[in-house]
Amino acid sequence: MANTVVKIDNLVKRYKELIALDHLSLEIKEGEVFGLLGPNGSGKTTTINCLLSLLAYDKGTIEIFGKPMTPTSYDIKREIGIIMQNVAVFNELTVMDNIDYFCGLYITDKAKRKQYVEEAIRFVGLEDFTKFYPRKLSGGLLRRLNIACGIAHKPKLIILDEPTVAVDPQSRNKILEGIEQLNRDGATIIYTSHYMEEVEQICTRIAIMDKGHKVAEGSKEELKKMIKNTETISIEVAEPSAEVNAEVAALPHVYKNEYTDGKLHVYCSGGKHNLIRVLDVLQKHDMHIGRVYSELPTLNDVFLEITGKALRDKED
Ligand code: ADP
Ligand code: MG
Numbered sequence: 001m002a003n004t005v006v007k008i009d010n011l012v013k014r015y016k017e018l019i020a021l022d023h024l025s026l027e028i029k030e031g032e033v034f035g036l037l038g039p040n041g042s043g044k045t046t047t048i049n050c051l052l053s054l055l056a057y058d059k060g061t062i063e064i065f066g067k068p069m070t071p072t073s074y075d076i077k078r079e080i081g082i083i084m085q086n087v088a089v090f091n092e093l094t095v096m097d098n099i100d101y102f103c104g105l106y107i108t109d110k111a112k113r114k115q116y117v118e119e120a121i122r123f124v125g126l127e128d129f130t131k132f133y134p135r136k137l138s139g140g141l142l143r144r145l146n147i148a149c150g151i152a153h154k155p156k157l158i159i160l161d162e163p164t165v166a167v168d169p170q171s172r173n174k175i176l177e178g179i180e181q182l183n184r185d186g187a188t189i190i191y192t193s194h195y196m197e198e199v200e201q202i203c204t205r206i207a208i209m210d211k212g213h214k215v216a217e218g219s220k221e222e223l224k225k226m227i228k229n230t231e232t233i234s235i236e237v238a239e240p241s242a243e244v245n246a247e248v249a250a251l252p253h254v255y256k257n258e259y260t261d262g263k264l265h266v267y268c269s270g271g272k273h274n275l276i277r278v279l280d281v282l283q284k285h286d287m288h289i290g291r292v293y294s295e296l297p298t299l300n301d302v303f304l305e306i307t308g309k310a311l312r313d314k315e316d
Contacts, residue, residue, distance in 0.1 A: 002233025003030040004066065005157055005188045006051065011060035013046050013212075020046045021057070022212040028190060035203030036192040037299060039311055042195075042209040044059075044192040045085055048161050051190075052082060064157070078106050081155035085289040087146045089134050095145055096121065103152035120152035120204050123181075125174055139169025147175065151182060158182055159190045164198060176202055196299035196311055206299070210307045220299060227305040228255065229297045233266040233275050238266055238281060247281045254278075299308045 006028040013021040021043050028034045036044045049055035051062055053071040062069045064076050076227050089098045099117045107113045121127055124144035134142060143163055151158060160179065164172045180202055183189050193199050199206055207217045216223055239259050240248070248257045248264070253271030257264065264282075268274040275294050282289055303311040 002031055003027070005030050005064065006031075006034075006190070007061075007063040008047070009061045010052065011047070011050060011057055011062065013043075013050055013055070013057045020212050021050070023060070024209075024212065024214055026207060026214070028188065029190050031183070031186075032205055033179065033189040033203045035190060035199040035206040036190065036209060037194070037196060037199045037206055037303075037311075038192075038204075039194050039213075040208030042194075043212040044209060045161055046212075047209075048082075048159055048190070048192065051159070052077075054078070075190045078153075079156045081150040081153065081158040083147050083150040083158070083160040083163050085165070085192075087134075087142050089142070089145055089149060091134050093133075094130065095126055095132050095134070095137075095148075098134070098145060099148045099152050102149040106153035116152050120148040123151070123178060124148045138168070138171075139166050140168040140174075143167050147178065151187075154252065156187060157190070158187045161190075161192045162194070164193070164195065172198075194311065196303070200299055208299070208303060208306070210303075214238065215238060215306050216302065223299060223302045224297045227297060227302050228269040229267055229301045230270055231268040231274055231304065232295045232297070232301070233268065233278055234293040234295070235266075235278065235282065236262060236292070237264050237287050240282075240287070241285070244281060244285050244287070248278055251277050251281070 004027055006026065008024060008026040011021050011024045024047060036047060038044055050057045053069050053073065064081065067076060090101065093101060096117065099120050100113065103116050107116055121130060122153050124147055126141065126144055126148060129137065129141060134145060137145060147163060164175055176198060178190055179191065190231055191203060206223060207214050207272055216226060245257060248254060248266060253268045254266055255269050255275055256267040266278050300311045
């Protein structure tokens with residue numbers, strides 16, 4: 001069995017009357033890429049701030065590497081790399097000097113530090129920007145600098161709080177690949193996001209949060225097995241008549257159908273030939289069919305079934 005790296009037990013955090021974390025428990029093992037997935041305001045950042053003892057909490061216990069975490073647990077903090085949601089770098093220092101500063105908080109040996117800083121720069125792909133000041137960097141490059149500052153000292157546990165928000169696709173891929181590489185190199189990762197695609201892509205285990213509660217936990221496969229949806233069929237077609245809708249609804253395995261955005265959406269639970277059956281109904285009624293999609297459940301479907309609402313707005 002892998003060692004437990006983080007153990008959070010019954011954590012309660014209140015901001016005045018608001019209960020931001022309501023008896024949250026999490027256990028994270030060595031080698032995991034652990035995803036905290038939840039919409040804005042669900043308590044992800046609060047969890048991270050409590051975990052790091054940056055924020056006092058009302059109830060519960062937190063252990064890291066098997067020891068209680070306190071504001072003065074410097075031996076534990078040295079082994080943690082933190083990439084905060086809000087980029088935190090010095091504007092008056094260059095890219096290189098920023099990374100050197102943060103690395104220097106933990107690595108005092110100069111030769112070793114130089115090597116670590118150079119490795120971090122290569123790792124995030126900022127070789128061409130070492131003399132730049134942060135304000136000259138694009139959002140994506142700034143994020144990469146933020147990451148380099150957090151990982152240069154080669155921590156065993158790396159915590160990234162929404163590191164890809166407002167980042168261009170190229171930097172985003174670079175960041176996601178980088179996280180997987182850090183994990184292959186031996187680091188345990190905690191990754192928070194409200195982007196389910198990213199969490200699906202890189203996380204070995206996922207806790208879904210909503211309003212300070214953990215509403216589900218498991219691998220993405222386990223999470224998807226918790227819900228009844230197994231397939232969502234979408235067909236571009238003119239609006240079906242009530243008769244057609246009723247026939248589709250009566251098909252085996254169909255538990256819901258609706259017409260939105262010029263598409264008929266059919267939600268299925270189990271069964272093998274759902275798409276063919278739906279198309280048969282439409283053809284029988286001589287309906288002209290456009291593009292056809294059949295999609296497996298996503299973590300958004302999991303969130304939707306458990307909480308009754310979408311993980312995030314479409315335009316987000
Ligand atoms: P997330 O990171 O998932 O978006 P947060 O942990 O930032 O969520 O916030 C959880 C809840 O706590 C939200 O309702 C938020 O408005 C509230 N909250 C966060 N920080 C504070 C604060 N400093 N004072 C009061 N309320 C806060
Ligand atoms: Mg947050």
